[in-house]
Amino acid sequence: MTANILAETEDLRVCYGRVEALHGLSIRIREGQIVTVVGxxxxGKTTLLSALMGLLPHTGRIAFPRWPTAALSVEERIRAGLCLVPESRDLFGTMPVEDNLRLGGFSRRGDRGYSAGQSLEEVFALFPRLKERRRQTANTLSGGERQMLALGRALMAKPKLLMLDEPSLGLAPLVTKEIIAAVAGLRDHGVSILLIEQNARAALAVADHAYVMETGSIMLEGPAEAVARDPRVVDSYLGARKADPEPSNEDAAPAPHPRLRTAGS
Incomplete structure (x- = not known):
């Protein structure tokens, strides 16, 4: 059974002055999936997230079909269930971990059935180290712990769609592995995720569906497992492949993978 569409764009365009940064993007995110955009x-990956969040003017269509009403402003989108963890993480460094987390649930205050205390305990169950450091200020945490805190703060708002911009940025390989595993675990807890990640190998390993973006356009899309096997993706983002036999026609372009869609197809 196909999962319901949670969010989608159609012919999405964003300009910085006279320069067009996104050239008619159409993407789709389904409930219960991790969708990754690599490039x-x-x-234009961060520009895409900013447009979805309502932070940048755009043309084209952005829709949240499963949400009760159209969410236009940033605040409305947050309340409707859209949450962005930016590359910078934007933590309050001089505030304790617990206070940072509680601020994440501020938009849900007064909602029937919402309990900040219960949400806090759920975050601590996902990230036990945050519970151990709940009284420490955010600026005393390690890079991996700060990323956990950024994720936990976003989860306090009970998002329907969690957008992550480069969660492994600046982290050591072992910590990156831990953070990516945590992201995969969030899907198991019912959170749909749009993952922007330069570590294409790690992103494709946990994602359900993938888009490959180049200079503001989607060049390739398909199931993440199939995208990870495409020769163009292997060569450009995953490292050198083993040598293939020489093609009979040296000028022949590589054939698209049968399960992938390329631009214009």
Whole structure:
């Protein structure tokens, strides 16, 4: 059974002055999935997240079909269930871990059935180290712990769609593995995720569906497992492949993977 569509864009365009940064993007995120967008620096990945969050003016269509009403402002989108963890993490460094977390649930105050205390304990169950450091200020945490805190603060708002911008940025490989595993665990707890990640290998390993973005356009999409096997993705983002036999026609372009969609197909 196909999962319900949670969010989608159609012909999404964003301009910085006269320069168009996104060129008619159409993506789809389904409930209960991790969808990843991989691409080089400057491809437009963060611009996509900012447009979805309502932080940038855009043309085209952004829709949240499973939400009760259209959410136009940033505040409305947050209350409707959209949450962004930016690359910078934007923590309050001089405040204790617990206070940072409680601020994450501020938008849900007064909602029937919402308990900040219960949400706090759920975050601590996911990230036990945050419970151990609940009285420490955020600026005393390690890089991995700060990323856990950023994730935990977002989860306090009970998001329907959690958007993550480069969660492994600046982290050691072992810590990156831990954070990516935590992201996969969030899906198991019913959180749908849009993951922007330069570590394409790690992102594709946990994602259900993937988009490859180059200079503001979607060049390739499909099931993450199939995208990870595509020769173009292997060569550009996953490291060198083993040598293939020489093609009979040196100018022939590689054939698209049968399960993938390329731009214009």
């Amino acid at each position: 080089a620096n400057g491809a």
